[in-house]
Amino acid sequence: MGDFKQLLPIEGTPMLEGTLTKVLSFPFLEVIAVLGHKEHEIRETIHIQDPRFKWVSNPDYKEGLSSSIKMAIHQHDKQTKGIFVFLGDQPLLKKSTIDRMLQVIKNLPTNQSKLIVQPAFNGIPGHPVFISTQMIPYLNNITGDQGAKPIFKFADQHSFVPIDDEGVILDIDTKQDYQNVVNHLK
Numbered sequence: 001m002g003d004f005k006q007l008l009p010i011e012g013t014p015m016l017e018g019t020l021t022k023v024l025s026f027p028f029l030e031v032i033a034v035l036g037h038k039e040h041e042i043r044e045t046i047h048i049q050d051p052r053f054k055w056v057s058n059p060d061y062k063e064g065l066s067s068s069i070k071m072a073i074h075q076h077d078k079q080t081k082g083i084f085v086f087l088g089d090q091p092l093l094k095k096s097t098i099d100r101m102l103q104v105i106k107n108l109p110t111n112q113s114k115l116i117v118q119p120a121f122n123g124i125p126g127h128p129v130f131i132s133t134q135m136i137p138y139l140n141n142i143t144g145d146q147g148a149k150p151i152f153k154f155a156d157q158h159s160f161v162p163i164d165d166e167g168v169i170l171d172i173d174t175k176q177d178y179q180n181v182v183n184h185l186k
Contacts, residue, residue, distance in 0.1 A: 004041070005172055006038075006088055006089070007042065008172070008178055010091040015088065016046060016089075017045075017046045019088050019090065019093070020053070020088075021048075022093065022098070023084075023086055023098070024048070024052065025095065026098055028052060028084070029080055030052045030053070030054070031052055031053045031054075032056050033054075033055055033056070034058045034072050035055055035058060036061020036062070036067075037061055039055075039057055054075070056071050056072060064143075064144045064146070065145050065147040066147060069139055069148055070140065070142070072085075073139050073140075081105070081133060082133050082135070083136065084101075084129070085127065085128055085129045085148060086127060086128040087128075090167055090170065090171050090172075091172070092166065092170055092181060092184065093127075097119055097165040097167065097168060100119075100161060101161060104159070104161050105117055108157075108159070113134060113157055114134045114155045114157070115131075115134070115135065115159070116129065116132070116157070116158040116159070117129070117158075117159045118159070118161070119160070119161050120160040120163060121164070121165060121166050126169040127168060129148060135154065
């Protein structure tokens with residue numbers, strides 16, 4: 001991309017800070033942000049004051065998203081029903097989407113099965129992805145930049161939640177992506 005996207009301004013706030021603030025507006029037991037590249041710059045710029053929040057350093061960030069997920073799972077509260085994987089570069093994700101996902105998950109047997117719950121916009125799977133506690137051990141074996149996708153085949157149930165929110169599939173990977181988001185928010 002050429003720019004350090006986590007700190008690009010979205011409506012006057014660094015993109016990652018906006019994502020974290022949105023996530024922390026929900027009653028999650030804990031929220032973990034995994035940092036790698038330019039970690040110190042992010043920590044100096046973004047200040048989150050919430051006891052549920054913590055930064056985790058990922059020295060292996062060059063190995064891709066899988067290394068960040070593995071860092072997070074070693075830090076999570078073992079009493080949870082599962083974990084949500086949010087991406088820090090999806091500023092258009094709506095709070096109503098997170099709320100809808102939580103409502104769906106509350107009605108599923110998360111403590112008894114290997115479960116994946118994923119939003120879908122026009123049939124296209126997106127993020128955030130919910131992974132039940134029974135699926136977490138599989139995450140120890142993921143590699144590269146695919147994230148958790150390789151473990152989906154081990155799920156007893158993979159539910160797709162139809163969502164009217166294009167933000168679940170739009171992330172910022174290029175300068176044009178960023179400009180499109182800025183223009184969308186005007």
